[in-house]
Amino acid sequence: EAQVTQNPRYLITVTGKKLTVTCSQNMNHEYMSWYRQDPGLGLRQIYYSMNVEVTDKGDVPEGYKVSRKEKRNFPLILESPSPNQTSLYFCASSWTGKNSPLHFGNGTRLTVT
């Protein structure tokens, strides 16, 4: 089944403790991206990647890192999480064609205390 898989689904951590949220897709998509969703603000793009070893900042990249060493994986790294990074995070992928629809994972709910 074609899908985007994020892990974990839920994560509670403390300020400053490094964490990684994994994202994997099995559709051989070149394009992958990360979003956070907050009440009243909608989805905002954090980082995106056009292909292996190619990443670029979205609208809210501060406090996040990404890497794209393999086509199928696009982990999101929070080196020193803070409470304002408490949010619902989504990974998505698509073909690189500008008119390719996005496929989303089921989300990761992160709480930083």
Added chain:
Amino acid sequence: KQEVTQIPAALSVPEGENLVLNCSFTDSAIYNLQWFRQDPGKGLTSLLLIQSSQREQTSGRLNASLDKSSGRSTLYIAASQPGDSATYLCAVRVYNTDKLIFGTGTRLQVFP
């Protein structure tokens, strides 16, 4: 800077009604506009994608239109059903970048 607005923020209708959800954007330089559905606790599911050169797209009971010059798109849902209850989001793919800008969504409830 591109901004996307969706009105209304919430909508509650009886089953069987035809309804229209609105999406507006401030910059017409886009590749496409995409409509998504989000169910509670789930990710987003792509419903329709309208390329900038197109005027509308249809899938089953859904019809989406795009008026790029006026910065507007509508999602028309015919004969609504309780299973249509979800949050509907629109997003534009910004021209000359690979960024997607989302609206804040319309939360739809269809009651029997």
